[in-house]
Amino acid sequence: MHCQTCGDATSAAFDECQRCGTRNGQPPVLPGVPTYAVRGLGLAASVAVGATAVLFTLSALFPLVGVRLARSAAEQLDRDVLLGAVLAEVLFTLPFVVALLVAATLVVIWTWRVRRNLDAFGGVAPAQSSAWAIAGWLVPFANFVVPARVVAEVARLSLWRRRTPWLVVLWWSAWLVFSIGERVVAQMEQGRYERLTEWPRNDEEFGTYVDFYAGALAPRLVPAVACLVAGVSFVVLVRRISAAQQDRIARAAPAWPAHPGWPAAHPGWPTQSGWPAPGAPVSAVPVSAVPASAVPVSGAAGPAPGSGGDGTGGPAATSAQLPPGAGGTIGA
Template sequence: MHCQTCGDATSPAFDECQRCGTRHGQPAVLPGVPTYAVRGLGLAAGVAVGATAVLFTLSALFPLVGVRLARSAAEQLDRDVLLGAVLAEVLVTLPFIVAMLVAATLVVIWTWRVRKNLDAFGAAPTQSAAWAIAGWLVPIANFVVPVRVVAEVARFSLWRRRVPGLVVLWWSAWLVFSIGERVVAKMEEGRYDRLTEFPRNDEEFATYVDFYQEALLPRLVPAVACLVAAASFVVLVRRISAAQQDRLARAVPAWPGWPNGQPGWPAPGAPAPVPGASAPGTGGPSPTSPQVPPGVGGTIGA
């Protein structure tokens, strides 16, 4: 006898598969429970997260450009050059903000979908699907809940007895980035407020050169943390998405009467498949009954 989830041989000495934890006789996907495709969404989320990390790193390295502009302003005693430096940094930061909003939206939707799929896998997570969304948005809770949701998704999707180390790496780096970026921004704001608003001599212009020189090193800490968090999260998203999609494909056979051989409602005039019955042209029973397609009416479940 083989496990319907991972295909490993099962032993009557245990009540569940020793590889994936599926109970004997339980289908890979429970009949009648909606499931959601995650591979394409996971790819889009990964690209958006990667782009966000790259753009943040570029904005963090802006002091290298700021020092040049500040020195040029000091040589020419031209305040307009300093104003140009401020505008240039704004132009560098805007793409990061847009990418971050897109990435955040895709990550929240992806988290909700992979968590909802656990219900169809017969898992027993402690975090509800609602927390897959609210956990990112509720203050204080967003420091704890998202990692708990993703940790459970990773364990049940990747057949791990413990939380994968990649989850710990991702969330640790994310906290360093999230907190560090706020601390650095607050420090820079205080230092910038102490600068002379309208510099007139070499000494006052030199303070702007010092400001950009001292800003670079603190910015590198959240920048490196951002790259580590993004890289580890992208790997997690790809592994979880691939594992869930493979499980969905393994569980649902291509019954005759489904349009294009895909799971969904039977084609008009075609008989609905009977759970446990053999499909025509096959020699054995189907491992699972057809799944009910996701309902229409929401952006996340669309």
């Protein structure tokens, strides 16, 4: 006997599968508990997270452009070039902000869905409430701990791991370094920028802007690298968890899709699709359960004399009976 969830051989000495925790004979998904598709959403979240990491890296490297613009402004003693540097940095940062908002929305929805799917999986007992899958990202101070706990639990129960995967630890550690480091660097740069001369007039005052951009690159590299590490590790996590959950949900789906015109399930039919199991005798299918529309009509043979097309002795349901005319049945 094999487990219906992971396919491993089960033993009578244990009541549940030793790999995935599903009880012996239990289906992969509990009947009547809703599940949510996560493969497509996970792909969209992965793309958004990857785009966010790339755009933040580009914005972190802007001091390379700022130094060149500041030097050009110092050579020409032109304050408009410095103003152009400020506007250029805004243009670098704006796409990152938009991508971050999109990625945050998709990640929160994905986290909630994969957590809710755990309620439909037999053999798992999640400790984190599904409400924390959303609130954990939004509540101050709790968002430093709760999202990691939720994703760690989802990863363990979805990937059949007894311990938290190392990717979760890597992702959350890098995310904390990025979140805290980016704010610290931004405050440091704000303090340095406020000490600059607002309207430079000579080479020395223009040179302070060159020094400002030259000294801004190194501190920005720390959160930039952390953002890339967090983005790559989270994308891998999302793809693995989404694939594992979607595959488990697919195992619980019937082999043959139901159709509105097909007969309803009968106690004598062992399959969920409403059709007899392969190899079952034809007598197991009650004729009364099959609608007339499901019976194929052949042009080679018609109904028995004196009977209707439905076999009840009345007129067939597929065509109306016309009175015989003088010229035959065609009415010629």
